[in-house]
Amino acid sequence: MTDTRYDRAPGDRSILADAEESTASGLLLYTIGLGLAAGLTVTSFWAANTLLLWAPGIPLGLATLAIAQMGVHLVFFLHITTGPDNTNNVLALAFGVLIVTILVAGSLWIMANLNDNMMPPPELMNLPMRH
Amino acid sequence: MNIAVAIDDVDRQALPPASEAGPAPKRIVVAYGFWIFLLSDIVMFAALFAAYAVLRNATAGGPTGAQLFNQGSVAIETACLLASSYTCGLMSLAVNARNREATYLFAGITFVLGAVFLGLEIREFAGMIAADAAPQRSAFLSAFFTLVGCHGLHVAAGLIWLAVMMAQVELKGFRATVKRRLLCFSLFWHALDIIWVWLFTVVYLMGAAA
Numbered sequence: 001m002t003d004t005r006y007d008r009a010p011g012d013r014s015i016l017a018d019a020e021e022s023t024a025s026g027l028l029l030y031t032i033g034l035g036l037a038a039g040l041t042v043t044s045f046w047a048a049n050t051l052l053l054w055a056p057g058i059p060l061g062l063a064t065l066a067i068a069q070m071g072v073h074l075v076f077f078l079h080i081t082t083g084p085d086n087t088n089n090v091l092a093l094a095f096g097v098l099i100v101t102i103l104v105a106g107s108l109w110i111m112a113n114l115n116d117n118m119m120p121p122p123e124l125m126n127l128p129m130r131h
Numbered sequence: 132m133n134i135a136v137a138i139d140d141v142d143r144q145a146l147p148p149a150s151e152a153g154p155a156p157k158r159i160v161v162a163y164g165f166w167i168f169l170l171s172d173i174v175m176f177a178a179l180f181a182a183y184a185v186l187r188n189a190t191a192g193g194p195t196g197a198q199l200f201n202q203g204s205v206a207i208e209t210a211c212l213l214a215s216s217y218t219c220g221l222m223s224l225a226v227n228a229r230n231r232e233a234t235y236l237f238a239g240i241t242f243v244l245g246a247v248f249l250g251l252e253i254r255e256f257a258g259m260i261a262a263d264a265a266p267q268r269s270a271f272l273s274a275f276f277t278l279v280g281c282h283g284l285h286v287a288a289g290l291i292w293l294a295v296m297m298a299q300v301e302l303k304g305f306r307a308t309v310k311r312r313l314l315c316f317s318l319f320w321h322a323l324d325i326i327w328v329w330l331f332t333v334v335y336l337m338g339a340a341a
Binding site for chain 2: 059092
């Protein structure tokens, strides 16, 4: 009997959460989210401009920070949770993330392959021209 | 199991199971449909991101991202959009509390912050076009203007939507229809902020680093 009667609209807070922990008000939730997101944003801008970090690793670090900030936005601003009344929203989101990942990673992969395999270096392209 | 029992205890014992409960309330159906739309919109942005990522070194001898982008301006834009996402959240709290003055206040702040963001972006675009870095200069710039401009168009549409919603609150009050539209608007606005997180990371910060 774990059925909850209805799903929850995305963006709405859970009725169950209100009943269980009334201390965490909506205002507090948004403010925590703002603080975390601002911290991650500042870290991103710092990491992109600092000379203290190993330069080739910075793009990966920036991507990690962006994923973390996306999570903060989803949890604190859009109120996406793992609760039983939120399954449909999470499933739709997971499908979206799947498509986005396939699209971006697949495009980059294919285009990198094409560049590697189909484009001879300019010296080779010019060889027949030198009689 | 304890959690399940606790859930059932919240006056849910008498309710029928989901399969017998009938159609969900319209607020849930509408917001879920809009959620699906937002995800498909994000898939469209993913295609633009992929195009940008593929073309970002195809500068055709023209200016590169590191030469064009001004991180100070981007930082202000980011701060504006994040703060407006926060005030948009406060606005939806005010809507749920049926507090008209707070709704107008936070909607106004959200609108002003969004407008500042848009103004800075238009200024950046105008500066780039004046500096011979228009969309037709290189494939990199075409992809850049398409991606960032598409986000900017979404923000502009959001501003118009917000203004219309405030007029509806004024004329119609907090009806169920108006509250549903306001819920959809706040979903839209938060989603735009998530897209901007990827935009400033991929375009501006990685573009400056690489």
